[in-house]
Amino acid sequence: MTLVSAGLVITARSPINSAMSLVSTFFFLAGIYVLLWAHTVAVMQVLVYAGAIMVLFLFVIMLLNLGDAAHRGRPTVTRILGGASAFGLLAVLAVTLGRTNAIPANLGPQAQATFGTMASVGQSIFTAWLLPFEAVSLLLLVAMVGAVVVAKSRI
Amino acid sequence: MVPITYYLLLAAALFCMGMFGVLVRTNALVVFMCVELMLNAVNLTFLAFARMHGDGIGHVSAFFVIAVAAAEAAIGLAIVIAVFRSRGSVNVDDIRTMKH
C-alpha cells in the first residue's frame, strides 16, 4: 500500500493528487513505524508530516493556483539517465538486501516496556543529544525567519 | 517477527521512487514532495536498524530528520513562492539560472 501510494505521488499529473497520495504514504509509513515499535516517531510522523508539512504544501499549491500541469516535460537525456540510475540503484540495493538476513533484536521484557516510548526517546534527546537538539531548534528558528524573508515580496 | 530485511527493502524502494521523482518530474512542488519521500525512506531505515539493534539512537535520529525536513520544507516552499513570483512558473525546466 505504501508503495502504491508512493507510486501515485510520482506519477500523478496534478500536484494536488500528488500531495494527497503523499499524505496517504505518510499514514502508511506511520503504521509501519508502529510495527517497528517506534510509537513516538509514528506519532510525530502523523503530526508533523501529515499535519504541518502537508498543510504547507497544499497551502502553497492553492496560493500559486497550480492546476494540472500543462506539459509533462520533455524526456531529455538527463531525465532518462536519472530515471535509469534510480532503477539501477533499486536493483543494486535489492540484490544487496536479498543477500542479507537481518533479524530484529530480542528485547527483554524490561526493554519491551520502554522501547520507542515517548519517555525513553525524550530521555535520550534531553541528556545525551541536548546540544544537537538545541542546534536543531536554532535551525528551525532560522528557517522560519528565512522563509518569511524569502517569501515576502518586499522587505 | 518480520525480518528487518523487508523493512529495508521497502525503504530502498521508497528511496528509489523518491529519487526517480526528483530526477524526472518537472514540477518543483512535486520534486519537493519526492524529497520528503526520500527523507521518509531514510527515517524508515533508521527505525528499522534501531529495532534491529534494540537501542533508541535511531529514534532520536529520525526525530532530528523530521525536524530538519520541516525546516527544509518551509525554506524550500518559500523559495518556490519567490521563484513563482518572479518567473510565473514552478517548472524546473524554466529555472536554469545556475549557469554562467
Place this chain on the structure above:
Amino acid sequence: MDGIVEFFRTAPIPPEVFAPSLGLIILLPLLGAFVCGVFGKWLGRANVHLVACSAIAGAFVLSLMAFWATSDAAGGRVVSMPNAFGLERDVVRYAISYDYGTWFAAGDFRVNFGLLVDHLSGILLLVITGIGFLIHLYSTSYMEHDDGYWRFFAYLNLFVAAMLTLVMADNLVLLFVGWEGVGMASYLLIGFWYTDSAKAWAGRKAFVTNRIGDFAFLIATFLLILTVNAFSQQADPRDYNSAGSSRARYTQGLLEKGPVTFKGLEKMALALPEGTGGAVSLATPIEAGPLAGYTFGGVMTATMLLFLLGAAGKSAQLPLYVWLPDAMAGPTPVSALIHAATMVTAGVYLFCRMSSLLVLSPTAMATIAVVGALTSLLAALIAFAQDDIKKVLAYSTVSQLGIMFMGVGMGVFWAAALHLLTHACFKACLFLGAGSVMHGNGDETDIKKLGGLYKEMKWTHATFLVSTLAITGIIPLSGFFSKDAIFHGVHHNHLHDLHWVSGFVYAMGLLITACTAFYMSRVYLLTFTGKRSPEAKVAHAHESSWFMTLPLVVLAFLSVVTLVYALPLMPRSGGGMQPVFENFLSPVLRPAEAVARAAQTVALDHSTPAFVDYLIAWLVALSGGATAAFLYLKFFPAQVGKPVPAFARAVRRTAHNKFYVDELYEFILIRPVKFVAFILFRVVDALVIDTVLVRGTAYVTEKVGLGLRRLQTGDAQAYAAIMALAILGGAVYALLQVLS
C-alpha cells in the same frame, strides 16, 4: 651609611612580586605606539607627545624597578631565580625572570614567551628607556614643524618596544622577534620622509642589508637547535655533572622551555669542553641528524660565524656596514636613538648574552676581533674627509662599534658592555647636539658652512665639547676608561693558538684612538670654533628650546659620571680590586669564564691597567686631537688660497668617497646580480614563466573552460541526475567489493 646601603639593596617592590609585571615594560611602549599610530591624527600634537613620552617614562620607571629588583639583597639574601636546566641548588643569582607560557610548539620543539632581566639586560633596559625618554622629549621640540609627528612617535615607541623585547628575551627566537622589530622600526624611521626618494632608498638599503644578516642569524639559530638535540642525545652523566645539571633536569628543561633558551645553551656550553671528561666534547662528532659527522666544535664555530654575519648586519660591521651612514637620512633623534645608542649595539649585546658559547670557538672570536678592528679603522679613515656632520658621527659610530666587537672578540665582554653604555650616552649626546646645530642653522649639515657656534649656542656647545672629549678618550671622561678597558683586555687576553691577534688588534686599537681623536676634534673645531662661515644659511644661529638642551645636559652629565663603572673599586674574590662594571656583570659572565677556563680556548686576564697603559692611551688620543687642532686652527687657515698638493687631494677624494666601498659592492655584487637577474628575466621569466606557464596556463584553462561550458547547463535536475549516477556507481562498486 649602612642605612643607605640597605636602602639600595632593598627593592621597593620585592622581586617575586614584580616578576609577573616584566611584560608591562614592553607593553607600555607598544600601547603608546598603537595609540599614537591609530588615533594620533585625531589626538593632536600635544596629546601624542604626552602619550608617547609618558609611555616611555612609564617603561623607564618599570625598568628602574626591574633593575632594582635584580640587585635586591634584602636581609643578606641575594635575589635569585631557579635555573630550569640546572640542579635545584644551582640558582641564577641577581636575575629575575617570568615565563608567560608556551608561545608556540611544534612536535618536541617549543618556544616560550619568557622574559629575563639580569644585570646585563637590566643596564640595557635603563639605557633604552632612559635615553629613549630623553630623545622622545627632544623630539617633541625637534619635530614641532613636521606634519607626520604622530607617525614619528608611533614608530619611535614601536622601536622602543621591539628593542626592549630584544634585550629581555630569554631565548633566541624571542630575541629574533625584537631583532626584526627594531630592524623594521629602523627602516620605517630612516625612510620617514618617504616623499624624498633618496631617503626612501636609504631605508630600503638598510632593510636589505639587514636581511642578509638576519638570514645568517636564522641559520645559526637552526644550527644551535640541531646541536642541542644532538647534545641531549649523546651526553652522558659526566657531561651533565660538569655543567651542574643532570640528564633528568636538562631533558625536563628542554621539555618545559625549549631548546633555544640562553640558560639551556649555557649549560650545554659548560658541558662541552674537553676538560670535563664526558662523552661529548668539542672534538666529538655528532652522530645523527642533518649535522651527522661534524664535530660539536666545528658546528659551534660555524654557528658563531653566522651569528657574526647577523650581528654585522645589525651592528654595521664589515662587510655590511654600508647602510648605517645612509641611515642618517632619517630624523636626527632617530639617528641618536636607533643608529647610535641602542639598536646598533644589538650585535654586541647578542655576543655578551651568548658569551659562554662564543668562548668555545677561538676561531670565531679572532674573526670577530679582526672584523671589528678593520671596520673600526676603515670607518675612522672615512670619517676624516666627511663634511656632513651626521655622516662623521655615523662613521664614528661604526668605528666605536668596531671597538666593541674587538672587545667581544677578545673576551673582554664586560668592557665591551661598558663601552656600549658609555657610547650610548656620549654618542646620543653628540647626535642630539648635531640635531640642535641643524635645528638652529636652517638644517645645515655641512660643517664647512658652520663655525663659530660657541657664542650663539652655549648649551649645545658645552655638551658637544664634553661628549667629544669623552669619545676622544681624554681623562677623566667615561669614554677613555671604557675604551681603555677594552684595549687593555685585548692586549692581555690570548686566544688559543692565535696569539698574534692580541698584538695586532691592540696596535690597530691605538691607531684607531688617534684617528678618532683627529676626526672628532675636526668636527668640533670646524663647527663650533673659528669664525662663522660666509656660506652659512642663516646669519645667526639660535639656541634650541630647553626641550632639546635638557636631554643634552643630562646626557653630557651621564657621559662623565659613567666613568665610575670603570674604576677598580670593588674587591675581587681572589684578592686585589676589580672595576665596578666587571664586578657588576660577573653574575652574567661567570659561566663564560668557567667555560673559557675549562676549554682553554682563551686566557682571560683580569689585571687592572697600570698607569703606563693609561699614559700611552692618553698620549695617543692627545696626539690625534693636537694634530687636528694644529691643522684646522693654524695650518689650513694659513694655507687658504694656496694650491693643495695633488696627493693630498687624491687621498682626500678617496676618503671622501668612502674608499669606494659602495662602488666596489656595486661592481662585485650588484652588477653580477643584475646581470644574472637580466638573464633570468629573459630566459626564465620571459620564456618559461610568461610564455609557457602563464600564457600556457591561460590557454589551456580557456580551452578546457570552453569545453566544460557545455556541461554547465544550469539544469538542477541534470546535476541531480549526475549525482544519482555517481551514487549508483558507488553502490555498484561497493557491492562488487563485497562480493569478490
